């Protein structure tokens with residue numbers, strides 16, 4: 551085992567606002583049984599819309615009907631994709647103009663950010679922000695000098711020297727405008743592997759349903775709306791179907807925008823199941839890929855739903871760099887999605903990935919994370935024999 555010093559990094563995809571909201575919301579993270587979860591729901595307030603996070607849909611299933619006799623309640627899957635709610639919650643959201651059709655799965659993925667935003671706005675910064683000093687201290691110790699908050703609910707948070715990019719999800723109102731501090735706009739185009747809803751053309755082993763949140767026409771309308779407000783747009787696209795759709799729509803939209811004097815900047819987030827052809831098309835269109843080396847681990851952690859054939863093509867970082875020509879730090883950016891944040895996990899996945907096609911050198915990883923030694927350094931321990939990267943506390 552040897553000791554190594556690494557410069558601090560900028561995490562291009564994380565969720566500051568959501569973690570602040572989580573820190574002040576009840577969670578099912580430590581609940582493993584349906585009965586326990588139900589008991590907990592009865593203890594919640596009848597007076598307000600309750601949001602409960604940390605549900606693991608693979609531990610026990612929950613249906614909307616299971617929540618009917620509980621206080622107004624939304625239960626969100628731990629990966630933020632997939633949720634359950636009761637009629638009392640639906641009524642409150644409808645009054646807030648978040649109308650939804652319980653039968654329409656794609657729509658329920660689409661409005662998840664609106665629901666989080668609604669709950670976030672009802673929890674003022676003065677309350678949610680209490681957790682910030684502790685959260686910041688933890689992230690800095692993990693080696694971050696800044697991050698992109700990919701679902702910004704608290705644009706006014708005082709971040710001091712911690713660099714914060716704010717990416718906002720647009721509300722559905724036609725007169726919606728981003729905050730003045732907002733860097734860019736973010737859309738969610740498919741589900742997630744954790745909820746078995748990522749738009750992967752091969753589908754999932756066992757149960758699961760690949761979901762595209764928009765039709766091509768809806769996506770084009772949404773993208774046009776966003777680009778007219780801010781030239782920077784990021785879109786959550788995990789599966790090849792979502793990536794393919796994004797490329798198809800952008801290819802026809804881009805020249806139209808340019809003709810109107812807009813210089814669009816498009817970032818695709820995650821891109822875990824991007825094909826070589828898609829990567830080449832993205833390169834040609836000048837799209838930036840924002841990928842998460844941490845998700846190399848999905849090939850192992852989600853073997854139950856991906857199997858070995860999808861596991862082997864998950865996060866094809868070598869292909870993206872060596873064959874499609876993306877350059878870490880230029881048009882290929884890295885982030886953690888907070889699962890978990892920090893340098894140790896990023897290095898673990900880059901240096902010791904489940905598949906060779908996912909391997910990154912430390913230099914590539916640091917370039918994609920915009921490492922900056924002037925912001926400070928972090929000491930980590932590399933145990934080549936056991937293929938482990940450890941923090942100072944763990945070593």
Ligand SMILES: [Zn+2]
Pocket residue numbers: 563564565700887
């Ligand atoms: Zn995310």
